[in-house]
Amino acid sequence: MGWMAITGVPRVPEGVRVRSRLSARFDGPQALVVARAPAGYGKTVAMAHWASTTEATGVWIRFRENQVGAAALVQLIGAELDAAGLLEPGSTLRSASDALAGGADPWQLLRHGLRARTGTITLALDGLERLADESSVGLLDALLDLPGL
Numbered sequence: 089m090g091w092m093a094i095t096g097v098p099r100v101p102e103g104v105r106v107r108s109r110l111s112a113r114f115d116g117p118q119a120l121v122v123a124r125a126p127a128g129y130g131k132t133v134a135m136a137h138w139a140s141t142t143e144a145t146g147v148w149i150r151f152r153e154n155q156v157g158a159a160a161l162v163q164l165i166g167a168e169l170d171a172a173g174l175l176e177p178g179s180t181l182r183s184a185s186d187a188l189a190g191g192a193d194p195w196q197l198l199r200h201g202l203r204a205r206t207g208t209i210t211l212a213l214d215g216l217e218r219l220a221d222e223s224s225v226g227l228l229d230a231l232l233d234l235p236g237l
Contacts, residue, residue, distance in 0.1 A: 094139040094212050095172040096148040098132070105130075106137045114138040119231055122216070132214055139212045146210030147172050151218040161223045162194035165211065166201060179204055195226045199233055208236045 100106065111134045114121050123131040139148055147168040153160075166181035175182050180192075181201030188194060202209060216224065231237055 094142060094144060094146050094148050094210060096168065097139040097212070098136050098148070098150070098214075100133055100136050100140065104133055107134060108137070110134040111138040111141075115142065119237070120228075135212060135214065142210075144210040145174065145207065146212060147174070148212040148214065151213070151215035154218050155220045156218055156223055157220050158194040158223050158226050159188045161219065161227070162198045163188060165198065169201075169209070174205070174209065175201065176204055195230060198226075198230055202230070202234050202237055205236065211237070 107130060110123075110130065113123070114135060115138065123135060125131055136148075147165075149164060149168050156164075162181075163184045166175070166179075166184035169175050170179075170182050179201050180187060180197055184197055184201070187197055219227070
């Protein structure tokens with residue numbers, strides 16, 4: 089498929105000191121990398137620097153609302169992947185809002201949608217502290233179940 093990228097990465101402002109050593113922590117074979125520090129310590133800048141230079145394929149998602157629940161999280165992931173052109177035409181994630189409104193289980197919907205993809209997908213999630221506990225747990229479970237995530 090050739091070189092892809094993380095789409096939706098915020099622009100790193102000019103004059104901001106980019107700490108390459110910190111950005112490099114996001115590269116590697118690990119399935120999950122968490123950057124944790126107080127506000128203003130450069131987590132987003134480091135991740136944005138990495139995401140703008142990596143060969144990984146995926147999407148950047150910034151959480152702006154507090155207590156993001158499972159349905160909202162899965163709907164957001166599906167919408168961002170679809171907007172980036174990373175979902176197949178028949179993917180269940182393309183119609184996530186309709187499926188969730190009809191009572192579909194958000195985590196099953198996410199698993200089915202991501203399993204239908206070929207290759208690996210990277211989710212660069214900014215603002216994980218805004219997720220509801222159920223969403224954090226569900227996301228970790230999905231990560232364990234989906235080797236391509």
